[in-house]
Amino acid sequence: MTSNQENSVRLLEHGIKPSVQRLAILDYLDNHRTHPTVDVIYEELAPIIPTLSKTTIYNTLSLFVQSGVALALNIDEKNVHYDGDTSTHAHFRCLKCEQIFDVSMSEFSRPELIQGEVLETHLYYKGICNNCKNQL
Amino acid sequence: MTSNQENSVRLLEHGIKPSVQRLAILDYLDNHRTHPTVDVIYEELAPIIPTLSKTTIYNTLSLFVQSGVALALNIDEKNVHYDGDTSTHAHFRCLKCEQIFDVSMSEFSRPELIQGEVLETHLYYKGICNNCKNQL
DNA sequence: TATTAATTTGTAATAATTACAGATTTAAAA
DNA sequence: TTTTAAATCTGTAATTATTACAAATTAATA
Numbered sequence A, B: 001m002t003s004n005q006e007n008s009v010r011l012l013e014h015g016i017k018p019s020v021q022r023l024a025i026l027d028y029l030d031n032h033r034t035h036p037t038v039d040v041i042y043e044e045l046a047p048i049i050p051t052l053s054k055t056t057i058y059n060t061l062s063l064f065v066q067s068g069v070a071l072a073l074n075i076d077e078k079n080v081h082y083d084g085d086t087s088t089h090a091h092f093r094c095l096k097c098e099q100i101f102d103v104s105m106s107e108f109s110r111p112e113l114i115q116g117e118v119l120e121t122h123l124y125y126k127g128i129c130n131n132c133k134n135q136l
Numbered sequence C: 001t002a003t004t005a006a007t008t009t010g011t012a013a014t015a016a017t018t019a020c021a022g023a024t025t026t027a028a029a030a
Numbered sequence D: 001t002t003t004t005a006a007a008t009c010t011g012t013a014a015t016t017a018t019t020a021c022a023a024a025t026t027a028a029t030a
Helices: A005-015 A021-031 A037-047 A056-066 A130-133 B004-013 B021-033 B039-044 B053-066 B130-133
Strands: A071-073 A082-083 A089-095 A100-104 A116-129 B069-074 B082-084 B089-094 B101-102 B116-127
Touching: A021 A037, A037 A116, A037 B053, A056 A071, A056 A082, A071 B039, A082 A089, A089 B116, A100 A116, A100 B116, A116 A130, A116 B089, A116 B130, A130 B116, B021 B053, B039 B053, B053 B069, B053 B082, B101 B116, B116 B130
Parallel strands: A089 A116, B089 B116
Antiparallel strands: A071 A082, A089 A100, A116 B116, B069 B082, B089 B101
């Protein structure tokens, strides 16, 4: 459970002024490791911050991604999902229940021959999660 | 240079009836390893097949992906790119010139602990390609 | 307190994709 | 070959995620 206090410092360290909205979004990301979409975050936070706009969530998440506070996952064809954990890891998405799981991975494999300087690595696994497989 | 003939067989092997449009799209994918988008394919093929509809390209590519004839790449936030090469490999996208390169990779790393059965693996590298780096 | 800058908000615009129904083409049956 | 049915293609309209933008609000500074 990450506190508001810690995330405030975390934002400042990345040169971001911690507003109410920004903190709420970062806290949400930190306390829900579900890799939520903009819409999910909006649905969840709107009752708490009644004036909250979806545009703010888009803007804030873009800012977070650019500043290295969060990751944008393109593991789903329809929606972008966000991850507050920027440490090295992969993701697994269940094609049935659509949940996204973290996959621990200490380092990504680097190919010997690559056409340039790598700044980001995204490793996505897709399949059927154990939960869904047991339900068949 | 893949010929119309071979791709015709390739489609049949995947249970797809080789129409003029489907063959043109598959030929294009095969002969241009640029990982084109729907729009690019449309711009290129429309002059050749004047009646071609963009909807057909969407439908055909969905069919190809579902049948295992092509891969859909979500390496670009804006557009889906398509790859006619379904063999195991990764991709590198230059954040400057936006080109997508194939990265050879004989097999994807499988993590020891994964939450389900993996059916697809997508490995995307992003950075600055050698060409763009030399131009700085 | 007055002024300026930064942030947020809501609406409108954009753009990719999908739904759908009619037109066309292909295949099969008569 | 002609008729009939099935599959495919096409164009338009609808949907949906995202971005642009300008006004409103909030925070910071003088």
